[in-house]
Amino acid sequence: MSESRISLTRYLIEQQRVHGVITPQLRLLLEVVARACKRIAIAVGKGALGGVLGSAGTENVQGEVQKKLDVIANEVLIEANEWGGHLAAMASEELDGIHPIPNRYPQGEYLLLFDPLDGSSNIDCNVSIGTIFSVLKRLHDDPAVIEPVSEADFLQPGRQQVAAGYCIYGPQTTLVLTVGNGVAMFTLDREQGAWVLTQDQVRIPEDTREFAINMSNWRHWAAPVRRYIEECLAGAEGPRGKDFNMRWIASMVADVHRILTRGGVFLYPWDKREPNKPGKLRLMYEANPMGWIVEQAGGAATDGRRRILDIEPKGLHDRVAVILGSKNEVERVTRYHLEADGQPAPATAV
Numbered sequence: 001m002s003e004s005r006i007s008l009t010r011y012l013i014e015q016q017r018v019h020g021v022i023t024p025q026l027r028l029l030l031e032v033v034a035r036a037c038k039r040i041a042i043a044v045g046k047g048a049l050g051g052v053l054g055s056a057g058t059e060n061v062q063g064e065v066q067k068k069l070d071v072i073a074n075e076v077l078i079e080a081n082e083w084g085g086h087l088a089a090m091a092s093e094e095l096d097g098i099h100p101i102p103n104r105y106p107q108g109e110y111l112l113l114f115d116p117l118d119g120s121s122n123i124d125c126n127v128s129i130g131t132i133f134s135v136l137k138r139l140h141d142d143p144a145v146i147e148p149v150s151e152a153d154f155l156q157p158g159r160q161q162v163a164a165g166y167c168i169y170g171p172q173t174t175l176v177l178t179v180g181n182g183v184a185m186f187t188l189d190r191e192q193g194a195w196v197l198t199q200d201q202v203r204i205p206e207d208t209r210e211f212a213i214n215m216s217n218w219r220h221w222a223a224p225v226r227r228y229i230e231e232c233l234a235g236a237e238g239p240r241g242k243d244f245n246m247r248w249i250a251s252m253v254a255d256v257h258r259i260l261t262r263g264g265v266f267l268y269p270w271d272k273r274e275p276n277k278p279g280k281l282r283l284m285y286e287a288n289p290m291g292w293i294v295e296q297a298g299g300a301a302t303d304g305r306r307r308i309l310d311i312e313p314k315g316l317h318d319r320v321a322v323i324l325g326s327k328n329e330v331e332r333v334t335r336y337h338l339e340a341d342g343q344p345a346p347a348t349a350v
């Protein structure tokens with residue numbers, strides 16, 4: 001590797017030794033997750049040749065049909081982290097309860113959550129998909145008494161994350177990471193098998209002319225979301241005075257990656273088909289890690305009313321409405337919700 005290339009390992013060592021934002025244990029944990037993502041990238045790349053496409057014929061805890069790659073990615077992450085990652089336990093979109101790490105000494109101090117394969121509906125179509133992950137620190141009331149790890153240990157708001165990231169399996173395989181010191185992107189050098197830093201301190205433009213939403217749900221949305229989208233669609237002749245473009249990849253990783261690259265706003269709002277569900281996306285392993293990454297890149301993330309990272313989770317698989325991306329647009333959508341609620345809209349809504 002040439003001298004000027006910065007590897008993931010060097011980046012993490014600098015975050016530990018120079019910036020003091022991670023511990024050596026967290027550094028090793030992130031290396032293990034990144035290695036697992038390389039293995040998932042290889043599996044994804046095999047496609048029909050490797051027999052990895054199609055349904056696994058099983059359902060996960062949320063009642064969704066699992067694709068073979070959902071199951072493979074989940075197994076790869078669990079196997080890689082079981083002994084390699086300073087963990088107390090893991091939680092996954094594909095697992096009902098938590099997966100405690102087999103007893104050993106000293107007990108791991110971190111909790112890892114993941115959506116092993118995001119964008120499942122795109123797997124068989126050869127469209128970008130990804131892995132999303134979040135790391136929390138296990139908190140102890142009394143450090144002298146180490147209780148067995150439980151689901152309650154995981155139920156922390158997203159602002160307490162110590163690392164978050166995703167890996168996108170697309171034309172390039174890219175790992176995007178934050179440890180609270182901005183957002184860095186690493187591209188996989190497929191010949192060398194190495195993660196190479198290709199962008200540091202990623203910034204999302206505060207304004208945008210591009211929105212991402214599943215328009216087919218139009219008739220189910222609440223009034224504030226309709227208002228926002230109607231104004232975008234009215235274009236240069238409407239109240240916004242400018243034309244908007246639309247993109248919807250239906251892989252959150254790919255939509256968020258585009259927003260980190262050139263700005264935009266992503267919405268997966270509440271809708272009235274299932275009024276008792278706050279949204280479709282999962283708080284702890286989709287919205288929280290993506291919300292922190294977006295904030296670290298200068299954007300914003302809310303559920304329409306509250307900052308995503310301040311939401312107190314009640315369960316591992318909680319769902320949430322998500323609006324994230326370019327700051328001024330997220331603040332606008334949030335203001336529309338607060339106005340509809342009859343609440344005074346703060347100058348800066350989030």
Ligand SMILES: O=P(O)(O)OC[C@H]1O[C@](O)(COP(=O)(O)O)[C@@H](O)[C@@H]1O
Binds near residue numbers: 117118120121250
């Ligand atoms: O098919 P829809 O309703 O547009 O939903 C697409 C959304 O669902 C998701 O695929 C959900 O993630 P999973 O594939 O991990 O269940 C998001 O990535 C994406 O933004």
Ligand SMILES: [Mg+2]
Binds near residue numbers: 115118119
């Ligand atoms: Mg997902």
Ligand SMILES: [Mg+2]
Binds near residue numbers: 115118119120
């Ligand atoms: Mg998934």
